[in-house]
Amino acid sequence: MPHPPQIWHDGPVLGIESSCDETAIALLGADGAILAEHVLSQPDHAPYGGVVPEIAARAHLTHLPGMARAALAALPAGQKLSAVAATGGPGLIGGLIVGSCFAKGIAIAHAIPYVAVNHLEAHALTARLPGLVPGGVAFPYLLLLVSGGHCQLLAVQAVGAYRRLGGTIDDAAGEAFDKVAKMLGLPWPGGPALERLAQSGNPRAVPLPRPLLGRPGADFSFSGLKTAVLRQRGAHAPADIAASFQQAVADILVDRCAHAIAAMPGTRHLVVAGGVAANQAIRAALEALATRHGMALIAPPLRLCTDNAVMVAWAGIERLRLGQPDSIDFAPRPRWPLDQDAQIKTRPDETGLFQVRHRPAPPCAV
Numbered sequence: 001m002p003h004p005p006q007i008w009h010d011g012p013v014l015g016i017e018s019s020c021d022e023t024a025i026a027l028l029g030a031d032g033a034i035l036a037e038h039v040l041s042q043p044d045h046a047p048y049g050g051v052v053p054e055i056a057a058r059a060h061l062t063h064l065p066g067m068a069r070a071a072l073a074a075l076p077a078g079q080k081l082s083a084v085a086a087t088g089g090p091g092l093i094g095g096l097i098v099g100s101c102f103a104k105g106i107a108i109a110h111a112i113p114y115v116a117v118n119h120l121e122a123h124a125l126t127a128r129l130p131g132l133v134p135g136g137v138a139f140p141y142l143l144l145l146v147s148g149g150h151c152q153l154l155a156v157q158a159v160g161a162y163r164r165l166g167g168t169i170d171d172a173a174g175e176a177f178d179k180v181a182k183m184l185g186l187p188w189p190g191g192p193a194l195e196r197l198a199q200s201g202n203p204r205a206v207p208l209p210r211p212l213l214g215r216p217g218a219d220f221s222f223s224g225l226k227t228a229v230l231r232q233r234g235a236h237a238p239a240d241i242a243a244s245f246q247q248a249v250a251d252i253l254v255d256r257c258a259h260a261i262a263a264m265p266g267t268r269h270l271v272v273a274g275g276v277a278a279n280q281a282i283r284a285a286l287e288a289l290a291t292r293h294g295m296a297l298i299a300p301p302l303r304l305c306t307d308n309a310v311m312v313a314w315a316g317i318e319r320l321r322l323g324q325p326d327s328i329d330f331a332p333r334p335r336w337p338l339d340q341d342a343q344i345k346t347r348p349d350e351t352g353l354f355q356v357r358h359r360p361a362p363p364c365a366v
């Protein structure tokens, strides 16, 4: 099989995201200008109350070609596609294979470089998109990544150089939102629905624990909080439970971030990414924390916080600028920790979903 060329000719880059239940395509100019962006949040999973991997993979297969055609129609006159970047992991393997094979096909057909992007790296580098922050966000910065699948604090030191300061020892924050929403009978996905309900509730009405609060380090735990909600259900108004749960999560995130900030003296930016960053109460709490530490909170616009392909194309551009495209032989990876630390799904919890267990990180190279 002919390998696509490794040299990038500074032209538009196509980004493809297919690691979970968002099918997304974006076209960026070599300077990072967004020429086209399309996101399809697959509606197919709602009846199941969670993402069904097989359905997700099939939906990516159905939608990617049309969405790519639409994005490529935005190529500026006289310019050709010059590289293609696709999420290569971590995520659901079926969707990753669909997106990666699709990207490789385009790379081979157009004889252009291919980049396999780490989804977490894409979230981590989003803050550096030109135009987001005047002057751009320079390295190093602290990243709080809070989504349905991930909950970690990373020191972002350079492209490819990440140090994990803390992570969840059980659920991800978004996962906790989704599970508590389910307990309250809210529709999937739970986070946004819970935030809406919380608006009419009292955040101090229900006594809830804040696991690990004040403890050394920057790890997270949400399992005990979730169990406490389960016990309080029925004794309080759902809106009060929602508001109190949201407040507890905000308190936990702020406390853990404060510990991470202490581990990175002199850092000027706290960047938040992942779907939970859409939550206004959490954003406000983080904003106040950053201000207290003389830092700026960088929260990309919501559409760039949740899964999207702009971040994938941008991470691709960052890697191409360093002359680091990938081989066409790249095999998608369901697990692909940024700093070789790992979160392994080991056993189902009481909701029937799998729990995340923390594995201690080997010594970090950066």
Ligand code: KG4
Pocket: 020, 146, 147, 148, 149, 150, 173, 174, 175, 177, 178, 189, 190, 191, 192, 195, 274, 275, 276, 277, 278, 279, 280, 305, 306, 307
């Ligand atoms: O980053 P994302 O789109 O996908 C991954 O999980 O990678 O994040 C989705 C997660 C879900 O758990 C969802 O419930 C949560 O982010 N989420 C929210 C809000 N919007 C989305 N959680 C709390 N408040 C929100 N407004």
Ligand code: ZN
Pocket: 119, 123, 147, 274, 275, 306, 307
């Ligand atoms: Zn994500």
